Amino acid sequence: xxxxxxxxxxxxxxxxxxxxxxxxxxxxxxxxxxxxxxxxxxxxxxxxxxxxxxxxxxxxxxxxxxxxxxxxxxxxxxxxxxxxxxxxxxxxxxxxxxxxxxxxxxxxxxxxxxxxxxxxxxxxxxxxxxxxxxxxxxxxxxxxxxxxxxxxxxxxx
Numbered sequence: 057x058x059x060x061x062x063x064x065x066x067x068x069x070x071x072x073x074x075x076x077x078x079x080x081x082x083x084x085x086x087x088x089x090x091x092x093x094x095x096x097x098x099x100x101x102x103x104x105x106x107x108x109x110x111x112x113x114x115x116x117x118x119x120x121x122x123x124x125x126x127x128x129x130x131x132x133x134x135x136x137x138x139x140x141x142x143x144x145x146x147x148x149x150x151x152x153x154x155x156x157x158x159x160x161x162x163x164x165x166x167x168x169x170x171x172x173x174x175x176x177x178x179x180x181x182x183x184x185x186x187x188x189x190x191x192x193x194x195x196x197x198x199x200x201x202x203x204x205x206x207x208x209x210x211x212x213x
Contacts, residue, residue, distance in 0.1 A: 121177075142156055173202050175199070
């Protein structure tokens with residue numbers, strides 16, 4: 057994992073250490089708008105080569121995901137959904153090409169599959185075994201599927 061070097065507040069510019077499972081709140085101005093800053097130089101070469109030998113789903117970008125050892129987990133295969141070229145909307149939007157990301161090809165056909173997969177994997181790695189999700193649909197189905205993939209010791213309420 058390329059753990060963030062620090063979190064930087066988008067409001068006041070304060071920099072503070074990244075702490076997993078601690079609410080990201082600026083210690084100076086109490087803003088909740090913090091951005092993670094990574095040392096991209098550590099994996100820039102792999103990115104420029106197209107990340108060879110990596111899976112075609114979101115885990116190919118494991119260097120910027122909050123997991124210590126993604127290969128140790130049986131991870132939910134989210135991401136890798138196709139991009140479709142739109143012949144109809146490109147000219148109307150003033151571009152030569154416009155693509156749409158088609159999330160129907162994800163594990164639960166939900167656009168929430170990626171966030172659920174990363175969150176559940178990070179919780180699992182951190183020893184968190186219960187999750188409570190408020191959702192009217194997409195997040196609930198994505199988290200239920202990710203929890204099921206994480207194993208029978210993971211509870212979803």
